[in-house]
Amino acid sequence: MSSATRLQEAGTGAGKDLARRHPGAPSRIRRAALPLGSLLLFLVLWQLLAVSGTWSQTLVPPPAKVWDAFVAVSTTHDGVRGYNGTYLLEHLGISLRRIALGAGIGIAAGVVFGLLMGTVRWVRSLFEPWITFLRTLPPLAYFSLLIIWLGINEEPKITLLAVAAFPPVAVSTTTAVAAVPSSLVEAARALGASRWDVVRDVLVPSALPETLTGVRLAVGVAYSSLVAAELVNGLPGIGGMVRDAANYNNTPVVLVGIIAIGVSGLVIDGLLLWLERTGVPWRGRA
Template identity: 35%
Template sequence: MTEPNKASAPLKTSAFKIPGEGSSLAISVVTLLALLGLWTLTTSMGWIKPLFLPSPQAVFTQFYEYITGTANDKPLWEHFVASMLRVFGAFLLASLVAIPVGIAMGMSRVWRGIFDPPIELYRPLPPLAYLPLIIIWFGIDELPKVLLIFLSCFAPLAMAARSGMRSASQEQMNAAYSMGASYAQVIRHVVLPAALPEILVGMRVAIGFGWSTLVAAEMVAANVGLGQMVLNASNFLRTDIVIMGIIVIGVVAYGFDLLMRAVERRLVPWKGRM
């Protein structure tokens, strides 16, 4: 008997496959529907009192009243616009400052020695820990609210940019130098593109920190904002409004995360394919 031709034998592919976007979306939809069904069943059967967990119908009723302006409060769009301006204003400012700082830290020991101690000192602290100090220094106007969110976004952005600067391999830089590239061209065309994936991930993490700090920021004498709406409703044990506000904040934050994922796929299509 002759041996089979090994070259013509089909190659075995790995059984492990990463699910595509379509299957992930379907799983997410099914999960959300299952959670909604469990929530409806739990409240309709009376297993949990409405004070602790109102029904989806009660939460939707509050959402409708806030949307139409019939609630005993400012309409939802006023709270939404105020929070968006605070969160995204602070996030944009943090991106413009923290990313260059992180790049400088990744390129120079001097800048790393200057910025690393203060960032590592305040980074583990929860925003509520230094909120009183910010109030004492900057009062109770709009500045302390934006500053608190800015600080919560600054550290993850700077750390991501610093870590990303180390993503370019020495072989890539040597290849660029061998083709006559200058130091600035190597930074622009080799190092920064290699750092971009981690910077984008840092931006996604930072905006999440920004939204989580929103309620603490709007505790500072705010009369409008999603965080203020949730906090004020909790004082009156209006759990339906609290849950409605939490869902709105979560949906907006998740929508921005999806936008950042789309930007990431557009700017760094090679990520995860190498």
């Protein structure tokens, strides 16, 4: 046997041994490589489109200009602190605080109403049409009314995000509670469980997977309503920054804000997905 053949067999054996020790390594590499490859492809296509001359660079700036804008709004540049005196991270943090408060209120109210509508039939008949009506309304349809009622400070922004986040959680929780097998409820009552015990020990665990899905949808809806919520007096805030930059045709800053919203949304959705997998590990296995 030649030395080249022995080296080839040794390499093959080492690869098989590595695969046996780390059976999920190739799939993990593929899962990481595909998003990275799609990102690189997107950047290449973006650069080609920007330099093609089809549109002016005011409308489609190249990635390098967007990067320069990112650096400018993230640092003190030529004596100017970030954008409008506030760094990008601070804009994002203020908007995330608004989303946490507004979406948190909407999610809490949605869970409570979902449990009530799923367990009490007349409550569902009373409120379900109104929730459906609210769910079909775009945020801009009632934001002006909220400004008239609540002014231009934080109250209309928080209320808008709460109203936007409420319907998905209420609908998903109602559907999940109504779908709990009656045999489970009857068995719990036969064992002496009170109404509160049935809700706590039977209905809530059974509805939890769908409720967490509704929470993810609610956070997504609240995020999509962020720019609308910060249309008026939105600075500081990432949505307000995007809106203000758009008024001056500052496309690079607009793109920086959009990318910041999207990336932070991906991170938050990943955290919610992890919470769902941790909180309801039985989902998809029963």
